[in-house]
Amino acid sequence: MVETKYIDDVLTAKIYGEIDHHRAQSIRTKIDAQTQMHKPKELQLDFSNVSFMDSSGIGLIMGRYRQVSLLGGSLKVVNVPQGLKKIIMLSGIDSLGVLK
Amino acid sequence: MNVLNEVNINFLSKSSNEGFARSAVSAFVLCLDPTISELADIKTAVSEAVTNCIVHAYPDTHGTIYINIKITEQNKIIIKIRDKGVGIEDVKQAIQPLFTTSNDERAGLGFAVMQSFMDSIKVRSKTGVGTTVIMEKTIIRTGYDKR
Numbered sequence: 001m002v003e004t005k006y007i008d009d010v011l012t013a014k015i016y017g018e019i020d021h022h023r024a025q026s027i028r029t030k031i032d033a034q035t036q037m038h039k040p041k042e043l044q045l046d047f048s049n050v051s052f053m054d055s056s057g058i059g060l061i062m063g064r065y066r067q068v069s070l071l072g073g074s075l076k077v078v079n080v081p082q083g084l085k086k087i088i089m090l091s092g093i094d095s096l097g098v099l100k
Numbered sequence: 101m102n103v104l105n106e107v108n109i110n111f112l113s114k115s116s117n118e119g120f121a122r123s124a125v126s127a128f129v130l131c132l133d134p135t136i137s138e139l140a141d142i143k144t145a146v147s148e149a150v151t152n153c154i155v156h157a158y159p160d161t162h163g164t165i166y167i168n169i170k171i172t173e174q175n176k177i178i179i180k181i182r183d184k185g186v187g188i189e190d191v192k193q194a195i196q197p198l199f200t201t202s203n204d205e206r207a208g209l210g211f212a213v214m215q216s217f218m219d220s221i222k223v224r225s226k227t228g229v230g231t232t233v234i235m236e237k238t239i240i241r242t243g244y245d246k247r
């Protein structure tokens with residue numbers, strides 16, 4: 001579901017599979033525990049292996065943005081597959097400057 | 101309206117059924133040979149409507165979610181998703197992008213997604229009675245014609 005690694009102040013969370021309201025809960029718990037532990041300068045959410053997401057995925061991104069910002073870090077969302085661009089663009093989160 | 105095929109799916113409003121619901125709808129409409137992106141649009145819209153039943157309609161209980169899908173002539177898919185939950189007081193307000201009554205990391209974008217991913221959406225609701233969302237999408241055949 002989520003694989004995390006912490007190297008050089010960057011915490012990377014690679015998410016696997018589908019992100020819906022059900023699955024977002026455990027993904028969030030895992031990422032937040034690691035974020036609290038490492039207090040990274042940057043949190044990277046790697047979407048390369050996400051096969052589906054609905055607006056719960058947007059909630060997940062926004063929530064992690066708030067979480068890491070509170071700890072003084074920044075958020076990056078990387079490797080968004082072509083098929084997810086439509087919902088990402090609709091959400092307006094690109095205006096936060098988190099997309100890479 | 102000439103109905104060519106129809107299916108009803110009823111299930112309990114458990115969050116673990118969100119994946120089941122969108123896969124079931126997707127399996128049923130596959131016979132129309134939709135493109136990958138048309139199929140993704142439908143799955144996403146269904147996921148939004150079903151999640152709303154689970155999160156908002158039945159907040160503290162498990163109720164039944166009723167899905168009815170019809171395929172009519174000209175490759176039109178009509179998906180009706182209904183609950184007998186708390187209902188929506190002000191539908192006009194509820195469908196506004198970013199509006200949410202929940203503070204549990206909901207983005208308030210469910211209706212916006214349904215609107216932009218489907219051709220049309222209608223919402224009927226009554227407090228204490230429940231909510232019905234009807235969405236339509238016509239599959240534009242870019243692939244081969246099976247008939």
Ligand SMILES: Nc1ncnc2c1ncn2[C@@H]1O[C@H](COP(=O)(O)OP(=O)(O)O)[C@@H](O)[C@H]1O
Binds near residue numbers: 201209211
């Ligand atoms: N089936 C439903 N039953 C009761 N209320 C609903 C239902 N669907 C949507 N709502 C209301 O409409 C609001 C907006 O829904 P939506 O756009 O999906 O955003 P979100 O689910 O993120 O809150 C919800 O916060 C809720 O108040």
Ligand SMILES: [Mg+2]
Binds near residue numbers: 148151152209210211
């Ligand atoms: Mg919703």
